[in-house]
Amino acid sequence: MIHVHVTTWFLTLILFFVAVYLLKANKQKPLKIIQMVLRLFYLLVLGTGLHLLAAYYQFQGAALIKGIVGLWVIFCLEFILTRGGKGKPTKIFWIQLVIALVLVFYYGYVVLDY
Ligand code: HEM
Secondary structure (H helix, E strand, O other): OHHHHHHHHHHHHHHHHHHHHHHHOOHHHHHHHHHHHHHHHHHHHHHHHHHHHHHHOOOOHHHHHHHHHHHHHHHHHHHHHHHHHOOOOOOHHHHHHHHHHHHHHHHHHHHOOO
């Protein structure tokens, strides 16, 4: 299940950057499609993450923090794309995204790496 989680969040990040490119290039139609696929991937990341959290960590300790930070990453991705699509400022969410990503990788690969 960890492999499925890693594969889904990896593809989520790729799709997000494709969506950011489409947003900047003002390609509305492909952007809408990628955003729909992305939302499906958010659910897959969330589902696999929740499964790991329940099956191996009983929703406790550092893994719980890791899960909350993972959720924060997903919120940042969604906010950047929806606010960006409306022409609203996204800088504050980019800053949060960088912080959340550093934390998620720190928890995923340093704290929980055994
Ligand atoms: C885009 C968002 C996310 C990213 C980038 C991410 C990233 C990662 C990374 C790098 C790992 C370590 C993989 C490894 O040890 O090989 C991991 C594991 C894990 N993630 Fe996520 N994650 C995200 C979302 C979530 C969510 C939403 C949850 C829970 C609600 C979650 C729960 C977990 C759990 C429980 C583990 C297992 C830790 C372990 O046993 O090593 N993740 N994730």
